[in-house]
Amino acid sequence: MPELLQFLLSGITVGAVYALVALGFTIIYNASDVVNFAQGEFVMLGGMITFFAHAAGLPLPLAALIAIIATAGIGVALNKLAIEPARGAPVVSLIIITIGASIFIRGATQLVFDKQIHRFPAFSGDQPILIGGATILPQSLWVIAGALAIFFCLWLFFTRTLIGRAVLATANNRIAAQLVGINTNYVMTLSFAMSAAIGALAGVLVTPITLTSYDVGLALALKGFAAAMLGGMGNPKGALVGGLLLGILEAMTAGYISSQYKDAAAFVVILAVLFAMPQGLFGRKSTDRV
Amino acid sequence: MLTVEGLRSRYGRIEVLHGIDLDVASGEIVTVVGANGAGKTTLLKCLSGIQPVSAGSIVFRGEALTTVPAHARVRRGLAQSPEGRQIFTNLTVEENLRLGAYLFSDDKVERDRDDAFAMFPILKEKRNLAAGGLSGGQQQMLAIARALMGRPSCLLLDEPSMGLAPILVAQIFDVVKSLKALGVTVLLVEQNAFGALSVADRGYVMETGRITMSGPAAELIADERIRAAYLGI
Amino acid sequence: MSLLQIEGLGIDFGGVRAVNDVGFSLKPGEIVSVIGPNGAGKTTLFNMISGVYAPARGRVALDGEDVTRMPPHQLARRGLSRTFQNLQIFQSMSVLENAVAGHHLHERGSVFADLFSLPAARRRSRASEESARALLDRVGLGRAAEQEAGSLSYGALKRLEIARALALKPRVLLLDEPAAGCNAVETEEIDHLIAKVAAEGVSILLVEHDMKMVMRISNHIVVLDHGEKIAEGEPASIARDPRVIEAYLGAQAAEAQNADG
Amino acid sequence: MIMRLSSKATTLLILAAVIAIAPVFFPSSYYFRVGSLIFVNGLAVTGLVILIGYAGQISLGHAGFAGIGAYACALAPVHLGLHPALAAVLGAALSAAIAFLVGRPILRLKGYYLAVASLGFGILVSMVLSNEAQLTGGPDGMAVPELGLRAVLKAIGIDLSNTEFWYAFSGLVLVIGAWLALNLYHSPTGRALRALHGSEVAARTVGVDVAHYKLVAFVLSAVYASVSGSLLALQNKFITPDVAGFMHSIEMVTMAVLGGAGSMLGAILGAAILTTLPQVLTVFQEYEQLMLGLVMMLVMIFMREGLLPSIARRIRGRAE
Amino acid sequence: DIKIGATLSETGPASFLGDPEAKTLKMLVEEINAAGGVNGEKIDLIVYDDGGDPNKARTFATRLVEDDEVVAVIGGTTTGTSMAIIPVFEDAEIPFISLAGAIEIIDPVRPFTFKTPHTDRMACAKIFEDMKKAGISKIGLISGSDGFGASMRKQCLEIIGEYGIEVLADETYGPTDADMTPQLTNIKGKDGVQAVLNPGFGQGPAIVTRNYAQLTVGLPLYQSHGVASDGFIELAGAEAAEGVRLPGTALLVAGLLPESDPQRAVVVAYKDAYEKATGKPVSTFGGYAHDALRILVDAITRAGSTEPSAIRDAIEGTSGLVGTTGTVTMTAEDHLGLDLSAFRMLQIEKGGWKIVE
C-alpha cells in the first residue's frame, strides 16, 4: 500500500501546516475570545520577511529570527493601535477590525515588498526521504516537528503557568481579571506578540513547501480557522489534532475520491463533527448556569 | 485609610453618583446601605477602578487612586468581591482561587487556599469543577474567598450575603468581624442592613447617588427612619 | 387535585447526584417553597421542572399531563413560567420590550403577518404592549419602561424578570430567589406581589433564602439537602425541625426566627 | 443597539428620499451603476440585519445564497425555459429550501462554530459552481439572459437607459426589502428574534421556540441574499462563482457591522460605504488596499457599534 | 489628450498577471508621451484595479466609458473579468482589447472586442504537437481549478482527440493548495501514462513540479504558458524543473533568439526597458499588455482619429505588427491575429530556457 502511505504522508505534511496556523489562533482567542483573522498575515509576513532578509544577504537563520521578531512587533502594534483602543467593543466589531488589519497588512506588504511568489531554500535540502515506497521531504519533518514543539509549549503555557491561566481568565471575564490584579492590557499585548511570533515561525517553516506571496495569508487563515474549530477553538490539542485531521482528510479525498471536491469533503466532515460535537473535538463546553 | 471626596460617576450621559464623600479609617468596618439603584455598586466599582470617575478624588493610604488602573489597585491592597460574583466560569474552583492570589507566588498562597477551603468546605469538594457549574451560593462563596486570596488590606464587599443560606449569612458576618481582628479594613455594601449594621463600626445611607445620612452603626440601627426604610421594622 | 406533580425526580453531574428522588405536589393557588443549603439542588430542580435540564430519573406532570423532558417553550405554552437565579435579561432590549417579550405566546401570529405588518399583527403587538406596561407598574418599574434593560440595577432586574414571567399569564410560576439583592422593605413588596398573584389562582414554587419571607408566605415547605428531600411540611414545623436547623438555618438564625415569629 | 432613532416611517422615508433625489446630482450614468450596486448589496445586508442584528446569529456563508440566486437566473431560463424573473423567484425558493435544510443542523451551533459551519456551506456552493463547468461555465462564469422589463417599460413610454433602469429597479426592491425587515423588527417575530439574541434560555421559557425562530431568520436572510444575487446577475448579464465566494460573504457581513448591524439605515449605509470606497480609493492607486483596511479599522475602533448608531448616539449626546 | 482606459487585476488571485500588465502600460505610455505622443496628442492612461472581481471590473468598465469617456480600453486580466465587461463596451461601441486567454472572448467575433494573448487552445495544440512528435499517446492531466487552469483544461480536452492522445488520469488541485502528491501518486500509479500535462498558473505548477520530482515520477512533464517566466524556475528549483517543457513566447528567451528572428528587436527592447523600470524580471503577461497598447497606438496612428469606431476599424486592419507574443494580423473574422508559430516549445535545462524546435 505505498499509495495509502503516500497519501498519509502528504496529509500529515499539509495537516502540520494547518496545525501551525491553528495553534497561532489559540492564544489571542484564549485571551480575548476574538478569532484574529489577521493571523494568516502573520504567517505570510514570516515567510516574506525571511525571504527578503535572506535575499538581502543575511544567513537564513538570522533572516528567520528577524522575521519572527518583526512580526511579533507588528502583532503588538496591532494590539496597541487597533484592539486596545476598541476595548469593550462587541466581538463582531473586533473581528471586523482584524479583517481590516489583514487587508491593511496585505496592502502594506505588496507595497514594501512585491506581488511575486517567493521561496527560500529548505533547511535540510530537497532530497526526499523514502519510507516504505512513499516519500516525504525533509522540510515536512521540520514543519511537523515545529507543530509538535509549539503545541507542547502552548500546552505547558496554558496548563502549567500562572500567566497562562491569567490569559484564560482575561478572556473569561476581563473585569474579574482586573479585580484580581491581572494587567489585562499586558496580557493582551503578550498574547498578540506570542500569536504573531508563532504565526511567523509557521511562515518560516512552511514557505519552502507552500511558497509565499503577499496574499497567501487569507487561504492559510481560513484552513487554520477550520482546523481550529474542528479541534475545538482555544485548545492547543484541538488545534494540533484538527490540523492534522483536516490535512489527512484532504489528502485521502484527493487520493481516493476526487481531487476536485477534496475541500468540500473536508468541510462536510467538519459539519458532521460539529453536528455531533458542537464544541469541536476537544473544545470545552462553557458552563454558565442559569 | 480610604477617603472619597466629591465622587461623581456616570453611565454614558446619566450621572448616577452626584458627589459622594466618605471615609474609612484603618481597621474599621464601614457599611453602606441603600435601596435598589441607589448607586452602591457603582460606588464600589469606582473604588476598585472598573468604573470611570468623572469628578472627585479617591485617596487610599495617602495616595490618589483616581488614575490608577484597577489591576494596580489590587497591588496596593484593595480587593473587591463584586456584585454578580464575576467568577471565572470556565476555570476550576481551584484555579479561581489561585488567580485570586495572582500577585503572589510564595508558600503562603497554599496556606491561604487551605484557609479558604476551611472556611467554605464545599469549595474544597468542588475544587476541580469548572466554577460555572457551581450553585449560586457556592459561586458567592468563591467570589469572597477569591477576594481574600489577594491578601487585601482593605476589602470591598458588594452584598456578600446575597444568595447564601441563613447558616452561612451568619458565618459571613462572623468572617467580616474576624477580618477586623486581623487588621483588615472592610467596606461593606449590604441589603441585609440589619446584619451589616450589627457588625459595622459606622454606616452610610445612600439615596439616588447621594449620601443622606451617616454615623456610628449603633445610632443608625436605632434611627426610626432607617428602621422603617431599610430594616422593615 | 394537584396542578404540578413531581415524582422521584433526579439528575447527576459527572457522577454527583445533584438531585435525587425528589417528589412533591402543588395545588392551584398554593405557594410552596423549596429551601435548603447552597448547592442542595434547588435551582437544578427548577431547571428540570422547567425543561432547561433533562432529568435522568423521575416524572413531572402538569395538570395530569406527563411533561417530563418537554422543552421549555412547550411548557410555557402549557402555563409554566419562571425567573432565574442568574439573571437572564434581554440586554439590548428596553425594559418595556423585555416585558412585552413575555407575551410572546399571546401575540404570536404568522411570520407573514409580521413581515407585512398586517392589522391583526399590529393589534396583537399593541395589546401586549399595554399589558406589559401594566405589569411594569405592578412591579414598580413603570417609570423605567423606556430604559435599556442593561442599565438597571440588580434589584430592579430581579423585578423585571418577575414581570416578564407574569406576562405569560402562567398557571404555575417558579421563582428562584426573587428577593435576592433586595432589602427588607423591598422584599416585603415582593412578598405582597407574590401573595396577590397566588390569590389569583396561580400556583407558586419559590426558592428563597430569606427565611422571614418564606415563613410568611408559604403554604408548604420542601427542604432539600445534598439533592435529597430531608423534610416537608408546614412552615412552623419546618422551622422547628432539628435537621433543618442543623443543615440550613443554623442555631443563630433559628433563634432569631423563633424570636421574630 | 436599540433602534430608537429610526422609527419605521422615518427610515423608509429617508431611504426613499435619498434614492429618489440622488440622481439629480449624478454627473454621469456611471453613478447609477454604483447606486444600483449599493442597493443590491444593501438588500443582502438588510437580510443580514435580520440574522445578525436581530437574532444575533453569524453567517460567513451567505454569499452561497447569493450564488444560488444568481445562477438560478442564468440556468433556469436556459434549461427550464423560465422567464428570468420567475427564475429569480425560483432561486429565492431554492435558497429558502436549502437554508431550511442546512439551517436546522448548523443553527444548533454557536458563535464561531456557527461561523465556520456557515463558511463551509458557502464554500461548498462556490465549489460546486466552479467545478460543475459543463453546467455553470466553471470559474470563468456564464452569461445571463436579459430581464426584459426595460423593454416593457419602454413600450409603455418609460425609456430608461440600462444603468438608470437598474438603479430604479434595485432601489425599489431595496425599499420593499427594508420595509419588510422593519415591519419585522417591532413585530412579535422580531421581538422573539431579539429575545433569543439576548438570552436563549430566557427566550425559551417565555415560550419562544428558539430553533424555529433561528431558522426563520436564517431562511429570510437567505432569501434576501438570493434576490440580491439574482439582481446582480440580471444586471451584469454575466456571472462568475465569485458571487458565491468567501470574500463576498465577508464583504456582506462587514457592510452590516461597519454601518451598524443593529440599525437598518446603518447597515445600508455600510453597504453604501463599502461599495463606493473602492471607487473613491482608486485615486490612491497602489495604496488602495492599505486605505481600505485602515478605514475599516478606524470606523470600528472609534464607532464600535457601527457608523450610524455611533453617530446618532453622539448627536443625541450633544443635544442634551 | 487621448484617453485610454484599463481595468486590470493588480491585486487578488490574478495579481501576478495584472501587476506586470499595469506596470507595462504605465511604462509604455510614459515612453510614448515622452516621445511626443500619438499623432501629436499625449495619451492619458486611466488604470483601475478590479482585484480579479468581475463585478468590480464591470463597474470600472462603466466608469471608464461613462465617466472617464475613454476612446478605447485595455484589460480584463482574467477571462472572468473580460467576459463580464465585454457587454459594456459592445453597448457603448468602444474598442476593447482583452488580455485574457479564453477563446470565448473572440469566438464568436464581437465587433468591438479583441485580444492579444494566444488562446489556451493554441497552447494545447502546441503541446500536443510536441507530444505527438515524441510518440506520446497517453497522458495524465493535473490542472489548477482556478479560471486559467479550468479553462485550459477544457480547451485541451476539446482538441486532444485530433492528436490521437488519450487522457488516462484527470486530476485537479486548488489555487492555494500546498501539496499535490496525492494527485500525482494517482497519476503515477496509472498504467500506461507516458507524460503529464499541468495547465495552471501561480504557485500551483511550481509545487506540482517539486512534488513531481519528490515522487520521482520520471515521465516528461509539460507545463503551460501560464508559468512562462524565470520566476517559475526559481520557485520550482532548477533541479526539480529540469526537463520541464512548455510553450512560451519569444519574450522568455529573448537572449536566445537568433539575430534573424523578426521578434528579437521588439522583445529585447521591451525586456530591457521593463527590467530597468521595475527591477523585476519580465513576464509573458506584461508582454500581452505591451502588445495590446502597441496595437492600439498603431491603430490610432493609422486611423488618424480618436473616434472609437475609427479606432475599431483600424484595429481590425492591423497587419504584420510585431509584438512580444507574435506577429499580429487581424481580420474581420479574426480578432486575435496570431498563429501557432507565435509559440515556441521551450525546455528547462540547468536552470535556464532552451528552445527545442
Ligand SMILES: Nc1ncnc2c1ncn2[C@@H]1O[C@H](COP(=O)(O)OP(=O)(O)OP(=O)(O)O)[C@@H](O)[C@H]1O
Ligand atoms: N451599565 C449601566 N448603564 C446605565 N445605567 C446603569 C448601569 N448600571 C447601573 N446603572 C444605573 O445606575 C444606578 C445605580 O446602580 P447601582 O447598580 O450602583 O445600584 P445599587 O445601589 O447597587 O442597587 P442594587 O441594590 O439593586 O444592586 C441605577 O439607577 C442604575 O439604573
Ligand SMILES: Nc1ncnc2c1ncn2[C@@H]1O[C@H](COP(=O)(O)OP(=O)(O)OP(=O)(O)O)[C@@H](O)[C@H]1O
Ligand atoms: N451544570 C452543572 N455542572 C456541574 N455541576 C452542577 C451543574 N449544575 C448543578 N451542579 C451541581 O449541583 C448542585 C446543586 O446546584 P444548585 O444550583 O441546584 O443548588 P441550589 O440549591 O440552587 O444552591 P443555591 O442556594 O446556592 O443557589 C451543586 O453542587 C452544583 O455544583
Ligand SMILES: [Mg+2]
Ligand atoms: Mg448593587
Ligand SMILES: [Mg+2]
Ligand atoms: Mg440556586
